[in-house]
Every structure is written in C-alpha cells, then in structure tokens.
Amino acid sequence: xxxxSMDLYCFVKVAYQKSITRTAHHLHLTQPALTSRLQKLExxxxxxxxLRSSKGIKLTExxxxxxxxxxxILKELNAIETELNKLQEGYNTIKSNH
Amino acid sequence: xxxxSMDLYCFVKVAYQKSITRTAHHLHLTQPALTSRLQKLExxxxxxxxLRSSKGIKLTExxxxxxxxxxxILKELNAIETELNKLQEGYNTIKSNH
DNA sequence: TAAAGTTACGTTGCGCGTAAATATC
DNA sequence: GATATTTACGCGCAACGTAACTTTA
Numbered sequence: 001x002x003x004x005s006m007d008l009y010c011f012v013k014v015a016y017q018k019s020i021t022r023t024a025h026h027l028h029l030t031q032p033a034l035t036s037r038l039q040k041l042e043x044x045x046x047x048x049x050x051l052r053s054s055k056g057i058k059l060t061e062x063x064x065x066x067x068x069x070x071x072x073i074l075k076e077l078n079a080i081e082t083e084l085n086k087l088q089e090g091y092n093t094i095k096s097n098h
Numbered sequence: 099x100x101x102x103s104m105d106l107y108c109f110v111k112v113a114y115q116k117s118i119t120r121t122a123h124h125l126h127l128t129q130p131a132l133t134s135r136l137q138k139l140e141x142x143x144x145x146x147x148x149l150r151s152s153k154g155i156k157l158t159e160x161x162x163x164x165x166x167x168x169x170x171i172l173k174e175l176n177a178i179e180t181e182l183n184k185l186q187e188g189y190n191t192i193k194s195n196h
Numbered sequence: 197t198a199a200a201g202t203t204a205c206g207t208t209g210c211g212c213g214t215a216a217a218t219a220t221c
Numbered sequence: 222g223a224t225a226t227t228t229a230c231g232c233g234c235a236a237c238g239t240a241a242c243t244t245t246a
Binding site: 029030032033036037040053054055 | 235236237238239240244245246
Binding site: 045062079 | 099100101102103104143144145159160163164167170171174175177178179181182185186
C-alpha cells in the first residue's frame with residue numbers, strides 16, 4: 001500500500017481545518033501539491049475520503065473512519081520519537097555520571 | 099519525519115529474518131536497495147536500529163523498541179483496509195438488494 | 197468577481213538496479 | 222574464497238511549484 005506519515009498528517013490537518021488552501025499554507029505546501037497528495041491517498045485506499053466544494057471540505061463516512069486510524073498512527077509515531085529520545089537521554093546521563 | 103509503511107514493513111521483516119539478503123529476496127528488492135532503505139530509516143530516527151555483521155543482523159535496544167511500535171502501526175494499517183472494505187461491501191449489498 | 201479546488205506541465209530529488217568494493221569467517 | 226553488507230553511479234518516476242483553468246456563491 002505504501003502510505004507515508006506525511007499523507008496521514010496532511011489528511012488529518014485538512015479534516016480539522018476543512019480547507020485545503022489553509023492547510024497547504026500551514027504545511028508550507030502549495031495548494032496543487034496538497035490536492036495531488038490527497039488525490040493519491042484516496043487512490044491508494046481506493047475510496048473517497050473528502051467531499052470538495054467551493055465552500056470547503058467535508059469528510060465522507062470513509063474519511064471519518066480513516067481519520068480515527070490516522071490519528072492513532074500519528075500518536076504511535078510520536079510515542080516512538082519520545083521513547084527513543086528518552087533512551088538516548090539515558091545514555092547521556094550514564095556517560096555524564098563519571 | 100516522514101516514515102512510510104514500506105520502511106516499517108522492511109524493518110519488521112529484517113528483524114524477524116535477521117538477514118538483509120534474504121529479506122530483500124522476499125520483498126523483490128535488491129540487497130543494496132534494502133540496505134539504503136534501512137540506512138535512511140535510521141538516519142530519519144537518528145538512532146541505530148540494527149547491528150550488522152557477516153553473520154547477519156541483530157537488533158539494538160532501540161531496534162527492539164522500534165519493532166514493537168512498527169508492528170502496532172502495521173496492524174493499524176491492516177485494520178484500515180479491512181474496515182474500508184467492509185464499508186464498501188455494505189454499499190454493494192444495499193445496491194444488490196433491489 | 198472572489199475564493200475555493202483542480203489540471204497541465206516542466207524540473208528536481210529520491211529510490212531503485214547494476215556493478216564494484218569491503219569485511220569476516 | 223564464500224557469504225554477508227556497503228558504496229558508487231546512472232536512470233526513471235513521483236512530488237513539487239508555477240501558471241492556467243474550473244466552479245460556485
């Protein structure tokens with residue numbers, strides 16, 4: 001399937017902000033780049049996640065389902081970083097205790 | 099950070115098989131391609147995950163920690179696919195019920 | 197016509213495979 | 222020397238940005 005964490009992050013942000021334009025700014029991307037990313041994510045999953053209109057963005061049922069999982073995965077990724085950092089700090093503490 | 103699911107899958111496979119060569123074959127990749135992927139994963143995380151030797155592969159402490167999270171994320175990704183498929187089947191059932 | 201999203205297109209960087217190098221038993 | 226991993230290098234595709242297009246309120 002090959003989904004990357006940036007895909008998830010982009011989708012979650014768009015889901016919350018309900019706007020591709022605004023989210024693109026926040027992520028330091030252009031609108032077309034973000035549009036393309038979201039289209040490809042939907043293609044990979046084989047489902048439509050977003051309902052686009054000139055008013056903004058709404059989630060489909062599949063989108064809502066995906067959102068829950070995406071958030072869980074992003075939390076898991078954060079946990080990895082945190083735990084790896086702790087492990088590193090542990091070593092440094094040992095090193096500096098001589 | 100930008101980690102993709104293929105990174106996780108590669109790492110988990112290598113962790114279990116304890117060999118880059120063998121895993122590369124199973125994943126239909128060449129050895130250098132897999133090596134490069136693993137190196138970049140370690141670079142992204144800023145930690146060493148694997149201990150390489152001519153005998154094969156062992157996990158570092160960080161590697162073991164990462165493995166647990168990686169497995170959890172892959173399960174979560176599987177769950178997404180399963181649930182999305184169920185949703186689609188649901189629609190088809192409704193459609194065919196006329 | 198303004199503000200949202202999308203399509204078209206050229207460029208660049210990343211991931212791959214082939215080939216050569218290195219290390220350890 | 223056989224078997225493991227790594228480095229070097231060239232190529233192709235995927236992701237980006239700019240610019241033009243489309244839609245709807």
